[in-house]
Amino acid sequence: MAYVRVENAVKYFPREDGSDMLVLDRVSFDTEEFGITCLLGPSGCGKSTLLNAVSGLERLDDGRVEVVSSGRSSRARSPRLGYVFQDPRLLNWKRVEDNLIFALKGMQVPQAEWPERLNKYIELVGLSDFRGQYPLYLSGGMRQRVGLARGLVIEPEVLLMDEPFSKLDQLTARRLRQETLLICERLRQTTLLVTHDVEEAAYMGDRIVILRARPARIVDILENPLKPGQRKVDDPQFITFKKNLLHTVLQLIEKEALA
Amino acid sequence: MAPEDRVIAVVSERGSLSEGDIALPTDAKASAGWEFAWAAGLRIASIAAMLLLWWAMTLFFPPTLIPHPIDTLIEVVAIMSTGDFFSEMGATLRRVGVGFAIAMLVSIPLGIVMGTIKPLEHFFEPPVILGLTMPGLIWAVLAIMFFGLNETSAYAAVSVTICPMLAISLWQGTKSIDKDLIDMSTAFHASPWSKIVDVILPQLISHILAAIRYGLGLAWKVVVVVEMFGFSNGVGYQVVRGFNTFSMKAVLAWAITFLLVMIIIEFGLIGWLENRVTRWRPKIQAWRR
Numbered sequence: 001m002a003y004v005r006v007e008n009a010v011k012y013f014p015r016e017d018g019s020d021m022l023v024l025d026r027v028s029f030d031t032e033e034f035g036i037t038c039l040l041g042p043s044g045c046g047k048s049t050l051l052n053a054v055s056g057l058e059r060l061d062d063g064r065v066e067v068v069s070s071g072r073s074s075r076a077r078s079p080r081l082g083y084v085f086q087d088p089r090l091l092n093w094k095r096v097e098d099n100l101i102f103a104l105k106g107m108q109v110p111q112a113e114w115p116e117r118l119n120k121y122i123e124l125v126g127l128s129d130f131r132g133q134y135p136l137y138l139s140g141g142m143r144q145r146v147g148l149a150r151g152l153v154i155e156p157e158v159l160l161m162d163e164p165f166s167k168l169d170q171l172t173a174r175r176l177r178q179e180t181l182l183i184c185e186r187l188r189q190t191t192l193l194v195t196h197d198v199e200e201a202a203y204m205g206d207r208i209v210i211l212r213a214r215p216a217r218i219v220d221i222l223e224n225p226l227k228p229g230q231r232k233v234d235d236p237q238f239i240t241f242k243k244n245l246l247h248t249v250l251q252l253i254e255k256e257a258l259a
Numbered sequence: 260m261a262p263e264d265r266v267i268a269v270v271s272e273r274g275s276l277s278e279g280d281i282a283l284p285t286d287a288k289a290s291a292g293w294e295f296a297w298a299a300g301l302r303i304a305s306i307a308a309m310l311l312l313w314w315a316m317t318l319f320f321p322p323t324l325i326p327h328p329i330d331t332l333i334e335v336v337a338i339m340s341t342g343d344f345f346s347e348m349g350a351t352l353r354r355v356g357v358g359f360a361i362a363m364l365v366s367i368p369l370g371i372v373m374g375t376i377k378p379l380e381h382f383f384e385p386p387v388i389l390g391l392t393m394p395g396l397i398w399a400v401l402a403i404m405f406f407g408l409n410e411t412s413a414y415a416a417v418s419v420t421i422c423p424m425l426a427i428s429l430w431q432g433t434k435s436i437d438k439d440l441i442d443m444s445t446a447f448h449a450s451p452w453s454k455i456v457d458v459i460l461p462q463l464i465s466h467i468l469a470a471i472r473y474g475l476g477l478a479w480k481v482v483v484v485v486e487m488f489g490f491s492n493g494v495g496y497q498v499v500r501g502f503n504t505f506s507m508k509a510v511l512a513w514a515i516t517f518l519l520v521m522i523i524i525e526f527g528l529i530g531w532l533e534n535r536v537t538r539w540r541p542k543i544q545a546w547r548r
Binding site for chain 1: 439440442443444445446447448449450453457458461464538539540541
């Protein structure tokens with residue numbers, strides 16, 4: 001396993017008028033190893049840009065991103081990163097298992113390992129009965145499960161999730177959060193999850209990195225005092241933690257409104 | 260409901276919808292069969308109406324101008340039973356097929372390139388648009404003057420006529436490709452080949468199918484014209500022969516056999532292909548009546 005180290009990440013976007021807009025302002029943090037790290041910030045604050053920089057979809061203008069595995073940095077080879085998107089982004093013309101195979105093929109996983117991996121991860125997300133189905137015949141929640149399985153099936157060193165529950169209805173999202181938390185805990189999966197939802201961050205994150213917007217700058221990094229199993233909706237400790245987190249974020253927004 | 264409340268209007272209740280709207284699960288199979296039979300029935304009725312109209316016209320015109328449908332049908336059977344049919348139709352089909360294949364080989368890469376690379380889009384836009392406006396008849400004349408009366412001119416006329424149309428369709432299709440899916444395939448390190456085959460081409464399939472439909476329609480017209488100019492076989496030649504002997508019956512009979520073959524290709528081959536490649540898409544037609 002591994003963790004991600006972001007050092008002094010700086011990114012500019014070109015504006016319409018030709019000038020540059022600062023999107024990431026010297027962002028530095030380490031993710032939890034074997035756990036979930038949440039990037040929490042308001043919409044449009046550059047969280048997704050940061051995630052894209054980690055995945056290599058976007059280049060940084062300064063600073064660097066490293067994937068560090070058990071003590072030594074693995075910058076030399078390209079690390080194995082799994083991605084779960086906001087929209088599931090499935091290949092709708094491929095059956096569920098072929099969508100997973102697409103990722104296995106891309107990441108050059110030896111074909112001999114495919115059957116075992118497909119079985120394991122399709123079962124893990126609870127889609128064993130639907131592996132031969134086409135995505136458009138599945139519900140939104142099930143499609144997102146396929147997206148999750150595709151991210152996991154390549155057995156990534158780091159799993160990147162970009163607001164994966166924000167397009168789902170409240171009840172489906174709740175259920176899927178719970179299952180994702182269990183799965184990541186069971187696999188001891190290093191995960192970086194981007195969200196704008198305070199409750200989601202409190203529930204999912206072992207470590208929570210709070211960002212302010214325009215440009216994105218780290219305000220605070222919190223460790224979740226509760227183990228994943230202790231985070232119950234009606235648990236007084238969890239409620240207190242959630243409240244504190246919300247308080248911190250609200251204060252931040254207020255300060256920004258005044259500035 | 261309190262006693263003083265009253266119902267203003269019943270907005271919806273069981274049985275208020277027409278039958279096709281909500282098919283209960285148990286009825287689904289039977290209802291699909293019924294719908295199929297109904298659609299087929301309408302098509303047959305339409306053909307019967309056309310035949311009836313034809314027959315009605317024979318009452319007002321002499322058989323040299325409008326032959327009787329039955330006589331024409333006998334001629335069709337005669338043509339098909341002599342074996343002439345297969346060699347003549349085969350020649351025409353081969354010309355369309357080869358011309359079509361050449362056009363596909365050129366226009367699919369051209370359309371994809373135009374949809375992806377801006378400078379090349381600007382460069383190729385004028386010839387494609389000009390090519391689209393040029394009547395197929397003129398291409399046919401040019402091809403025969405250039406290559407002479409041989410197979411090459413037929414292939415050239417067909418492929419040049421339909422190429423711009425195919426390219427435009429592929430070009431527009433490529434522009435509408437979902438960029439998010441390309442990003443996804445990049446995130447999972449898909450190879451360039453896999454990106455084309457697994458991500459890009461499937462999104463173009465419906466555009467390609469539509470282009471094939473229109474393209475075939477154009478190709479038939481051009482090939483018949485080329486054959487009329489002086490080829491010694493093919494459906495176009497047979498039609499000209501009928502014209503020279505002023506046999507309305509022969510002209511119509513060849514036209515009908517031609518239509519039959521087109522229908523088989525259109526509904527049989529392309530319909531089958533379409534069903535096969537779009538199996539992944541649920542057939543929702545709720546907005547249609």
